[in-house]
Amino acid sequence: MSQRVLLIDDHAVLRSGLRLLLQTQPDFEVVGEAADGAQGLQEIRKIKPDLVILDLSMPGLGGLETLKRVTAEQPWLKIVILTMHDDSEFVRTAITAGAKGYVLKRAADTELLNALRIVGAGGTYIYPSVAAQLIMESGRESKVQAGKLSAREAEVLQFIALGYTQQEIAERLALSTKTVETHKARISEKLGLKTRAELVRYAVNHGLVQMD
Numbered sequence: 001m002s003q004r005v006l007l008i009d010d011h012a013v014l015r016s017g018l019r020l021l022l023q024t025q026p027d028f029e030v031v032g033e034a035a036d037g038a039q040g041l042q043e044i045r046k047i048k049p050d051l052v053i054l055d056l057s058m059p060g061l062g063g064l065e066t067l068k069r070v071t072a073e074q075p076w077l078k079i080v081i082l083t084m085h086d087d088s089e090f091v092r093t094a095i096t097a098g099a100k101g102y103v104l105k106r107a108a109d110t111e112l113l114n115a116l117r118i119v120g121a122g123g124t125y126i127y128p129s130v131a132a133q134l135i136m137e138s139g140r141e142s143k144v145q146a147g148k149l150s151a152r153e154a155e156v157l158q159f160i161a162l163g164y165t166q167q168e169i170a171e172r173l174a175l176s177t178k179t180v181e182t183h184k185a186r187i188s189e190k191l192g193l194k195t196r197a198e199l200v201r202y203a204v205n206h207g208l209v210q211m212d
Contacts, residue, residue, distance in 0.1 A: 083105060
């Protein structure tokens with residue numbers, strides 16, 4: 001049985017390309033299109049598709065707001081975001097709002113089809129390079145949290161471990177040298193470390209910097 005797909009994107013050429021692609025696949029059937037979020041909501045309510053391919057950047061009602069409204073009404077609906085935005089914050093927001101897939105528009109046709117099949121089968125799919133970025137950031141955040149450092153303190157510690165002077169750190173982070181000195185003191189106090197060698201070792205062991 002084929003998956004009934006609704007396309008929501010403000011670019012008619014892209015929608016046409018997606019329709020042609022999906023028409024060549026026996027397991028997908030394009031049952032409707034919409035050029036913006038408001039029209040997309042109407043089509044979803046009327047057509048009741050199995051899958052929705054949704055763009056994030058659209059005039060009027062944007063993709064994220066559309067996503068939130070759809071999942072509030074029909075939390076079971078499977079939505080795949082197809083976008084140019086590769087920023088991890090967009091991914092987090094979309095997945096939190098209920099998207100089951102996140103694919104970049106630069107992806108190959110085969111990758112998009114794979115994502116649609118995975119989501120259609122009840123799974124979740126995130127574009128590989130974006131997924132790798134999320135994993136890396138998540139790991140770093142957990143390591144910083146484990147050391148009880150704030151994000152700014154972690155930045156200062158990274159520069160200390162890389163050999164930057166307080167003046168150089170201040171210039172790079174747009175801080176005063178006094179503020180950098182204060183951050184350094186707090187880092188030492190929180191971690192119970194006094195020497196630069198100890199701070200460097202901590203930064204390396206917790207993945208804040210990599211040394212060859």
